[in-house]
Amino acid sequence: MKVLDLRPRSTSCTDNPMVKFLNVINRGEDEELLVIANREDLPVGILKxxxxxxxxxxxxxSSEGSVVRARLKKVR
Known part of the structure; x- marks a missing residue:
């Protein structure tokens, strides 16, 4: 399972957590993903x-404080 930790931030727009998430999920290469993000960067409803x-x-x-963890599985 690939772990995609979106918590570290930088000033570059290509390092934006939403952009990183979209780049990985649009490729669709991974069968399972564990996404870790700050709730304000990637709300659960949008993620779903x-x-x-x-x-x-x-x-x-699952969530702990402001951090959300979501396990995604590729639908066949």
Missing amino acids: IIASRNGYDVAEV
């Missing part, structure tokens, strides 16, 4: 919509 539109199912979501 983007995942489903790109062939992924959100298998599990």
